[in-house]
Structure formats: C-alpha cells, structure tokens
Amino acid sequence: MAKPSFVPRALCTALALSLSPPLYAASDADLAEIREQIRQLKETYEARIQALEQRLKDAEAAKTKETAAAPLPEAAPLAAAPPAPSAASGIAAFNPAISAVLQGRYANLSQDPEKFAISGFAPGGEIGPGRRGFSLGESELAISANVDHLFAGNLIVSLTPENTVSVEEAYGVYTAAPYGLVPKFGRFFSGLGYMNEQHQHAWDFIDAPLAYQAFLGGQYGNDGLQVKWIAPIDQFLELGAEVGNGDSFPGSARNKNGVGSGVVYAHAGGDIGASHSWRAGLSYLQTRAQDRNYSQLDLAGNDAQVSFNGTSHVAIADFVWKYAPNGNAQNTNFKLQGEYFWRRERGDFTYDVDGALGLTNTSAYTSRQSGWYLQGVYQFMPYWRVGARYDRLDPGHVDYGSNATYLDSPAFHPERYTLMVDWTPSEFSRVRLQWGQSKTQAGITDNELFLQYILTLGAHGAHKF
Amino acid sequence: MTSFKSWLLAASLGVWAVPASANLNVFATVPEWGALTQELGGDKVSVYVATNALQDPHHVEAKPSLIARARNADLVVATGAELEIGWLPLVTQQAGNPKVQAGKPGYFEAAPLVPMVEKPTRLDRAEGDVHPLGNPHIQTDPRNIARVAGPLSARMSELDPANAAYYQARYKSFSERWTAAIARWEHEAAPLKGTAVLVQHKGFPYLLDWLGMREVAALEPKPGIEPTTSHLAEVLEAVQKQPVKMVIRAAYQSDRASQWIAERAKINAVALPFTVGGDDAAKDLFGLFDDTVQRLLKGAQ
Numbered sequence: 133m134a135k136p137s138f139v140p141r142a143l144c145t146a147l148a149l150s151l152s153p154p155l156y157a158a159s160d161a162d163l164a165e166i167r168e169q170i171r172q173l174k175e176t177y178e179a180r181i182q183a184l185e186q187r188l189k190d191a192e193a194a195k196t197k198e199t200a201a202a203p204l205p206e207a208a209p210l211a212a213a214p215p216a217p218s219a220a221s222g223i224a225a226f227n228p229a230i231s232a233v234l235q236g237r238y239a240n241l242s243q244d245p246e247k248f249a250i251s252g253f254a255p256g257g258e259i260g261p262g263r264r265g266f267s268l269g270e271s272e273l274a275i276s277a278n279v280d281h282l283f284a285g286n287l288i289v290s291l292t293p294e295n296t297v298s299v300e301e302a303y304g305v306y307t308a309a310p311y312g313l314v315p316k317f318g319r320f321f322s323g324l325g326y327m328n329e330q331h332q333h334a335w336d337f338i339d340a341p342l343a344y345q346a347f348l349g350g351q352y353g354n355d356g357l358q359v360k361w362i363a364p365i366d367q368f369l370e371l372g373a374e375v376g377n378g379d380s381f382p383g384s385a386r387n388k389n390g391v392g393s394g395v396v397y398a399h400a401g402g403d404i405g406a407s408h409s410w411r412a413g414l415s416y417l418q419t420r421a422q423d424r425n426y427s428q429l430d431l432a433g434n435d436a437q438v439s440f441n442g443t444s445h446v447a448i449a450d451f452v453w454k455y456a457p458n459g460n461a462q463n464t465n466f467k468l469q470g471e472y473f474w475r476r477e478r479g480d481f482t483y484d485v486d487g488a489l490g491l492t493n494t495s496a497y498t499s500r501q502s503g504w505y506l507q508g509v510y511q512f513m514p515y516w517r518v519g520a521r522y523d524r525l526d527p528g529h530v531d532y533g534s535n536a537t538y539l540d541s542p543a544f545h546p547e548r549y550t551l552m553v554d555w556t557p558s559e560f561s562r563v564r565l566q567w568g569q570s571k572t573q574a575g576i577t578d579n580e581l582f583l584q585y586i587l588t589l590g591a592h593g594a595h596k597f
Numbered sequence: 598m599t600s601f602k603s604w605l606l607a608a609s610l611g612v613w614a615v616p617a618s619a620n621l622n623v624f625a626t627v628p629e630w631g632a633l634t635q636e637l638g639g640d641k642v643s644v645y646v647a648t649n650a651l652q653d654p655h656h657v658e659a660k661p662s663l664i665a666r667a668r669n670a671d672l673v674v675a676t677g678a679e680l681e682i683g684w685l686p687l688v689t690q691q692a693g694n695p696k697v698q699a700g701k702p703g704y705f706e707a708a709p710l711v712p713m714v715e716k717p718t719r720l721d722r723a724e725g726d727v728h729p730l731g732n733p734h735i736q737t738d739p740r741n742i743a744r745v746a747g748p749l750s751a752r753m754s755e756l757d758p759a760n761a762a763y764y765q766a767r768y769k770s771f772s773e774r775w776t777a778a779i780a781r782w783e784h785e786a787a788p789l790k791g792t793a794v795l796v797q798h799k800g801f802p803y804l805l806d807w808l809g810m811r812e813v814a815a816l817e818p819k820p821g822i823e824p825t826t827s828h829l830a831e832v833l834e835a836v837q838k839q840p841v842k843m844v845i846r847a848a849y850q851s852d853r854a855s856q857w858i859a860e861r862a863k864i865n866a867v868a869l870p871f872t873v874g875g876d877d878a879a880k881d882l883f884g885l886f887d888d889t890v891q892r893l894l895k896g897a898q
Contacts, residue, residue: 284690305690312668312693362668362693368661401661406649409660454658458651461658463851514823514851558822559683560722592679594687595658 228277228285229591233333235269236585237262243578250346251573252527252542253501254440255426256381257349261339261570261580268293269584270332272300276591282308288331300331300353312362322352323360323372324397324415325471326450330596333586336467337552338566341505342523343473346546347446349381352417354393368401368411382444382475383419393419401597406459411597412451419444421477425485430538437486438539440497442479448472454597463514470506475499483535495533502526507550515556523548546572560588621757624670624697626681627654628873629736630707630745632882634674636771637750641760645670647688650875651849654680655726655821659687667692670703671756674749677706678713680733705752708733711741714802725819736872737804739779739886746771778883783808786890792897793839795832795864797824797846797855800871804889813841816854824854836862843896847871867896 241264248260270293276286288301303318321329327344328351340350356376363369378392379385386392394417401411424440449472456465481497484490503525511517527542548571554564568580621642625631631646638644645666648657654676667673667688675681689697689704696703713731720729735741750768754761790809797816805812814835818828836858843865844855852866859866869889870879878888 307690307698308695309693310695314691314693360691360693362664362691364669366665366669368665370661370664399661402665403660403662406651409662411661458849459649460652460656460849462653462656462849558722558726592682595656595683596687597658597660 226277228275231274231588231590231593233270233272233274233331234585234587234589235271235333236267237269237338238266238583239264240581241578242580243576248578249573250342250525250546251544252530252546253346253525254382254424256424257345257351259345259350261578269586272331272333274591278307279304282306312364314360314362316358316360317356319353319355320358322354322374322376322395322417323358323399324352324395324417324446325448326411326413326452326469327471328352333588334596336507336509336517336519337521337550338564338582338584339568341471341507341521342525342546342548342570342572343471343503343505346501346503346525347382347473347475353380354395355379356391356393368399370399372397372399378419380419382421382424382446382477384421384424386420386422393417407457408453408455409597410451410453413449415448415450417444417446417448421479428539430483430489431540432538434489436484436489436538439482439485440477440479441482442477442497445476447474452597461511463511465511467509468507470504472502472504474502481532481535483532483538491538493535493538495535497531497533497535499528499530501528501530517554517556519550519552519554521548521550521552523550544574548572559593562586620760621753622669622671624667624673626673626675626685627736629742629882629885630674630676630749632873632885633742633746633749634672634753636882637746637764637767638753639763639767641757641763642753650870650872650879653849655683657681657684659684659691663688664691667697668694670694670697672703672705672752673697674705674707676708676733676735678708678730678733678735679728680708702752702755705749707741707745707749708735710748711735711738711744714806715799725817726821732799732802734800734871735803737801737869737889738807739775739782739882740807741803742882743772743775743779746775774883778886782886782890786893789893789897792843792893793841795836795841795844795858797844797850800847801845801869804869808893810893813839816844816846816858829854829858832858833861836864843867843893845869845893845896848875865896865898867892869893 239262241261245261245263249255250259271291272288273291274286274288277284279285284305284307286301286303286305287299290298290300292298299319301320303316303320306315309315323329327335327341328348344350354374354376356374358372358374360370360372363371372395374395375391376393377385383393395415397413397415399411399413401409403409420443422441425437427435428438430436450470452467452469454465454467477497477499479497480494482492482494484492505521505523507519507521509517509519525546527544530541532539532541548568550566550568552564552566554562556562562585564582564584564586566582566584570578570580572578621638623634623638623642623644625634625644625646627648628646628650631644634642635644647663647666648654663684673689675685686699689699695701698704708730713735715732717724717727717729720727746768750764754764757764786808791811793811793813794805795814795816796812799815799817799820802812814832816824816829816832818825841862841864844858845867846852846855846869848868848871852868855866858864868876869892870876870885873879873881873885875885876888879885
C-alpha cells in the first residue's frame, strides 16, 4: 500500500492550532481553507475504506470458491451499506422523555403523627412520619430533554395526596461549557451531602434520616444557580458552588435583593478493584432566617410562640461505599452510607413573639448541634433486599441568653432504629415493608410500620450512584 | 477579580496540559469496543473500558470513576440501541465534557451500523426489558465487529487527523486478519449448523444467526426477568418435544437456571465468554471467537 500522501503538513499545523485554546485567531479565509481540506480528507478516506472493503469482499469470495468442497456459511458482505436508521418523524418526534412515579402506602403509627416533634430542634420543612392508615404518597411527573445544542432541561412536578401541585425541580443545564464545568440553574435539590439530590422514591427507606429532617427540613432545595467542576484527573473529584434565594429551611424568605444562601461542596470517589466503589464528600451551607416562627414548650409548660432571626451554618460529611462481586450487582450487592451533620445558628431569639403570655422578650441566641445516621442495605438474592438504619441527634449546646429564664436548654438525644425489606421485581417497581422505633421526644416511643409501593412508568430512569 | 482570573487561567492551562501520554483518550462502554479500539488505535490511543465481562451491561450505575474518565475522553464508543441508557447519558451529562455528548464527533455508537434483529413489534414493559431498537448484543457476530471497525477507524482519523495514516494502516491489517479469522471460524463451526439450543438470556441472536444455529427457548420468561420454576418447567416440556444439544449463557450470568435445566434435560450447560475478558481464553477479540466456537463445539458433542 502506498504511503499516505493526503495529509498535508499545513493541515496538521492548522488543525493543531485550531484545536488549541483560542489564542490563535484564524481569518475566515483560513477557516474556509481548513474546512475544505478536512472535507477532502474525509472523502479520500472514505473512498479508500470502500476500496479496501471491496478488496476484502473479493478475497473472501475467492476463498469461498476455493473451499467449495466443504461449503461454508456465506460470509456477510463487509461493504454492505449500514441500514438506514428508521427516522422518527411527525410532530411527536421531538417529544421529551416523560416518566411518572406512583406511590402509595399504609402506615401504622403508635403515636399521633400530628404531635410529632424532634425535641430540642426547631421544626421546618417536611418532617414527621406522615399520616396514619392508607394514603397516597407523592406522585411525580418528570419531563426531560435536550433543549438545543447548548441546553438541557428537566421538570419534576410533585402531585401531593392533598391534591396540591408543587414544582420539585425545574432546571436547565448548560451542556456546552468547557473546562469540565457543569452549570445548572432554576430550582433544584442542592448537591450537598449524599442523599439530598436523590428523589424520595429513590431512597432506601420510606422516610428521610432524622438528621435531614432536623437540619434541612427533610431535603434542601434552592432557586438559584449551581456550578460544578469536574477535575481533569482519573480520580473523581467534583467541586460545586451554589447561590440561591435561601427560602428553604433552615433559612426563610426575606424579600431582599441579592443572594440569600450559599453552598459549597467537594466530592471525591472511585473504585477499588472491580468489586468496590465509593464516594465521600464535605459540604457547607450558609443561609439566613428571618422571623422563623414556631411553638416551643417553656419551663412553665406553656406552648409559647418563639421566633429566630439570624444566620444558620450547616456542615455535612458524607460517604457511601458499594460492594458488588466483580461489579455485577444483579445477584447480590451491599451498600453502606452515612452522613454527619453540624449546625451552628447565631442571632436574636424572641420568646412569646405573639404576646399571648405577656412576656415577650428578645435576646441573643447561639446553638451548636449535630446528628448523624448510618445505614446498610444488602441484596441477598435477585429482587430482594434488606436494610437497617440508625439515626441519632445531639442537642449540643443552646444558649438562650436572657430567655433562659423561660426556656430550658435541651438535653434529650433523639434516636431511631429502622429495618426494612423490599422486593424489586423489575427496575420499574418496588414494594417495601419497613418497621421503625422512633424516640424523638423524651419518654415517647413511636412504633412505626409502613407498607409502600413505588411504580415507575415511561422513560427509563437513570441509575444514579 | 484578578485572583479569580489567574485561577481560571491556571485551571484552563491545567486542562490543556493533561492529554500528554496518548493522542486519543477513548472511553469504551463495554469490553468489545475497548478491544476493537485498541486493535485499531495501537499505541496512539489510551483506552478505558467502563465495564467488565462479568457485569450485566444493562445494570450499571453512573459511578464516580466513570464520570471522571468521561471527563477526559476524546471519544466515547458505545453500543447504543439503549444498552447503556440507564447510565451513559447521566455520565456524559455530569462529566462536563461537551466533546462526547450524543451527536458530537466524540460520541460513537456501533448499533446503527449493523442490521438489528428482534425489534419488538409491541413496545410494552409487560414484555420485560425490551429494547425498542432491537437486540443490542451485536458483538456476538464477528461480521458485526467488521461492520463497526471501518466507521470507527474513520472516526478516529477524523478526531486525530495527524495519525490518520497510522489508523488506516492498522485498520487494513486488522480487517485482513479478521476476514481470514471469520473464514476459519465458519469452517470450524460448520458442524454446528442447524444445532438447536436453549439460551438463558436472549443475548445470542446474532451468534446463532451467524452459525446457523436455532434458539428453541429462553430460560428467562421475559428479557431481563430471572427464570422462574414454572417457566423452567415449561421449557423442560418444550425440550422433550424438540430436543436441544445445550443451554448457553453469558459469563456474567448466574449458572443456577442453566444447571437446573441441564441436569433434567440431560444436555450440556455452556458458559460463553460473551465479550472480551469473559474467560481466560477470551483475551482479545480473536480469542473471544476462538473460545466461543470451541465451547460451542464441545457443548454440541
């Protein structure tokens, strides 16, 4: 075969330069010339491949004739044109991927869920075990597609059993960003921690860990902007930063311009051999609360209205480790995950904010609290998994200032034990039985039994790590 | 602001300084395309294979290690036909690498280049894990490997024109050896023509079609659904009416169902490597088919 002569040196240089960072400004004429050369290169190349394939086909045919005594199955013509892809057409062709999640449950709770509280921790967001008896869970509708060559979009709407609609996530992703950057904007679950980004139907237990409930009101969402950066190394390293309006607990809506909350995080991860993979991370959230009102029992036994104004800082350390023999999770696999939360709040605290007791008093306030959970889920045979989880919160140190006259610093450590077994007959359905013993208030034990189903319709979901 | 700019500059310089060792960083989703890219690219490519032969390619997660590798890839080589639908779109979106997004030259799919079989006439999840575009396990027919090799080589040249001549020469050499090997395998496997078999998962239509073998039944009641006792009993009944020589399965699958039926139907249970790395003999693409043919011949005895 002749030495290739169709790659002019000038072309190589031009391509090398055009591929390098935008230091080299080519004129239109240059660009046109390069394009033309590339086109010629492609044509030459394709012609050569076709010629080659024809030669192979001929050689094969000749060989088949030679061995005609022992007939061979007919070899496929290598140069056969690939089948034309059956192009979708019509106005429906650009429909986005649509999926729906249906959920329902039966709950048997020994304590009244209306009276749920995590003693020593300010309530906010969606907390508690939910209602007793039969109820529909959140039904979720998800729509996603590439918007154009620059953006992808995703909308996830939650239909609650109370017949309200909430926009869980609605965001755009800029897919053409260079340097490993992934910008995302709109409403989204924050990338902090491990579980926060996952939707509730993807969790391994029916409810969020107590730490998520106490420190983030269940799950931390934001309206704002997120930028992730993936390091250009073989080890997974992701740095992320978010700014948002800060409406979500532990912050609150404040009717102000500017940034209401900020999040930064770093995640690292990788594989150890073929069977183990892991991810670990550190996250930090800073937000502000204004008139975060709730009721709290005071020393005299009154249900007092209290209010917090100030800053809230949350730090999270998270890890997850997954084991599957040779990386094949189909038969058996194991997953261990845990997260540790710290929260520091500082500001003004008003006791009896509505004046119902006639004792309204505002004072400086600081709190330092923490909590964690650890859970393991083991798939012991195809379709069947068992899991166990332990939750614990530390009321830490709460300084009420002059309000200490009315309020007692918490000393009770809330905790919870949970066991579950679930059956996943396909990627699209799951039925779960969960039992928990929850001690979130001194002297009160709630025995919780849940039966839950999760059905997924429509577009194939992503296998998130 | 100045410090931010200098940080950005440092970061971007870092990015551009990375691809040093090889000219083309290739992210292959499954071992067969990793092996093919290596054959065609020689020492001008650095190939990362996202899965191994003992993994079920349908059930892979978007692991951190995959995102990190896709971040630096110049070319993603995938099967397509929705084999990787559960994880590859998520990996490429999270990797922050616009070069390898679907539709870009840095994203290559093999399935559109081969004639697909088993396209479902009824798209319904009640039929199991069906693939709307047809059966995606195209690598079990070596003629499909040949169909993919040419366009893949051309794509590599397009992305790395400086080495186009090198890629072309390697393609020529591979193609000649491959054509000869196909003729050899077909000659060796001639006695298998017409052999009736059971399959555990519907993973072998291309292989059976190539060698003129017949699939009587699958042990999975629906694609991707684990064999049940009642379905196995039906298969056993079918086998008594229509004798088969063996039951075949891929290396990544559990042997329980195959062994169950093999004992009762008095047939051989054959584990095929399915892809490169599926067993010790299947070290490369040539070894894969050498071993597949030998195991089938042994199983048919």
